[in-house]
Amino acid sequence: MGAVERLVCGLHILSVLSVTMGIHVEFQKQEYEVARDDPVDLICTFQTKMENSPAVIITWSADPDDPAEPLITIGTYYYTTTKKQVDMNAAYKGQATMTNDVPGGLSTLSFSHVTLQENRVFQCTVQIPGDNVGQQADTTRVVVLVAPSVPVCNVQGAAEYGHNINLTCKSEEGSPTPTYKWLRFDPRNNPQPFPPRTVESNGVLSLFNVSMETSGYYVCTSTNKIRSNSYNMTLSVGPPTMKVGATAGIVGGCVAGAVVLIIVVYCCCCRKKKKEPEYEMEEPVAFHDEPPLETENVNVLNTVDRYEESREDDGKRIGYQQDDRSDRNEGSRSSDRLDRYDEGRSRSNDRLDRNDRLDRNDDGRNHSSDRLDRYDDGRSRSSDRLDRQDDSRSRSSDRLDRYEDSRSRSSDRLDRYEGSRDRLDNNSDRxxxxxxxxxxxxxxxxxxxxxxxxxx
Incomplete structure (x- = not known):
């Protein structure tokens, strides 16, 4: 007996058993592989022991994403001798259609284009009243073929000396589920072995006790039966670095220390300022003018004038009168005049002494100028302190204003002194x-x- 004859015999026996045992539902293929966006037809066949059944119900469903949830109903076909009706799930309208041939024992679910949502198990169920013995349902898997996307690679852990890290690799898309493979290369693109104790599992490459030698180029390849995609990453292992929290703590500590230091310095400066003598203006030197000598000079001049007038009168008398009595009177008056002259000369010497006192006043003025120069030096040092402390600067500014007023008054006094001295000099000359x-x-x-x- 040939092979074909044996197959025909087997089908005949199966049909006889099915009729004898009850209904039998079966898919032509247990798995359908189809590329994304391509059409596909899922064919379900059934046989029943009842011929010319008055009613048949065919239901297409699919497994949910969550196994705990019920099956997803795609469509239901109701067949009677008087009515035929198809109810389709609204989510599949325009994408899926049902074609049914009850007398021929055939039902087909057609997709115009498949997506990753159809990457699941589908079930065909046939219900015939009075024939509930046997296999009423069968399943098939639709595998939507999608090339893996470019994998996304990351480093889990700190790539620092002595640490353990994981290199992860995963494609967002890929059907069937892609497999992952890690490779290592040197800068010249030559393959390199992994460091000791390296473990690779499901796209995760675990590296232990990493060091500088662990650095290099790592390539992850994601592959399924359609194609593959790769991603290259560079791993740089360096010395331990300070954590952000520790860095923030240190910076905060430094800032707090700086604030405390500034407060301490400020308090010390304030205390020192209270202890240090301030550069205040010395008491202005009072240049007391000597009593005016104009009255005494006028008296002397008047005396001299009277002496000259008397002398002229005496000359006239001497020239024209030569008597003894006139001579004696004139000699007596001349002696009086000489006495008065000596007294005037003594007063003139007193005035010269006062002129010496004026010279000493000049020396005092020079000494005052030296004190003013020293005050200017102190003022410069005070200005430096004013730059460091704004509060002290305002107070020092007030003191400087008072000093300028006093200095102006001193300048006015000096000007008056100069005028008085000029007048004294003129009087001295006269x-x-x-x-x-x-x-x-x-x-x-x-x-x-x-x-x-x-x-x-």
């Missing part, structure tokens, strides 16, 4: 001139006196 003329007259008078003495 006095010297008067003294010179007076001495000349005195010499002249002495000569006349000697001449009169010789004449007697």
């Amino acid at each position: 006095y010297e001139d008067s003294r010179t003329r007076y001495d000349d007259r005195r010499d002249y008078y002495a000569d006349n006196r000697d001449h009169h003495g010789n004449g007697r």
Whole structure:
């Protein structure tokens, strides 16, 4: 008996058994492989012991994503001798259709295009009243073929000396589920073995006690029966680095320490400022003008003038009168005038002493200028402190304003002193001139006196 004859015989026996035992539902293929967006027809056949059944119900369903949930109903076909009706799930309208041939024992679920949502198990169920013995349902798997996407690779853990890390690799898409393979290369693209104790499992490459030698180029390849995709990553292992939390703690500690240090320095400066003598303006030097000498000079000049007038009168008398009595009277008056001259000269010497005091006042003025220079130096140092402390600067500014006012008053006094001194100098010059003329007259008078003495 040939093979074909044996197959026909087997089918005949199966049909006889099915009729004898009850209904039998079966898919032509246990798995359908189809590329994404391609069409596919799922064919379900059934046989029953009842011929010309008055009613048949055919249901297509699919496994849910969550096994705990019920089956997803795609469509139901109701067949009677008077009515035929198909109820399709709204989610599959426009994408799936049902074609049924009850007398021929055939039902077909057709997809115009498949997506990853159809990557699941489908079930065909046939219900015939009065024939519930046997296999009423059968399943088939639809495998939607999708090439794996470019895998996404990451490093889990710190790539630092002595640490353990994982290199992960996973494709977002890929059907059937892709497999993963890791390879290692050097900078010249030559394959390199993995470090000791390396473990690879389901796209995860585990590296232990990493070091500088663990660094390099790692390639992950994602593969399924359609095609493959790869991703290259560079692993750089370095020395341990400070954590962000520790860094933030150290920075915060430094900032807090700096704030405390600034407060301490500020308090010390304030305390030192209270202890240090401030550069205040010294008491202005009072230049007391000597009592005006104009009155005394005028008196002296008046005396000299009266002496000159008397002398002129005496000359006239001496020239025209040569009597003894006139000579005696004139000699007596001349002696009085000489006495008054000596007194005026003493007062002139007193005025010269006062001029010496004015010179000493000049020395005092120079000393005051030196003190002002030292004050300017102190003011410069005070300005440096003012730059460091704004509060002290405002107070020092007030003191400087008071000093400027006092200095202006001192300048006014100096100006008045200079004017007074100029007037004294002028008076001294006039006095010297008067003294010179007076001495000349005195010499002249002495000569006349000697001449009169010789004449007697």
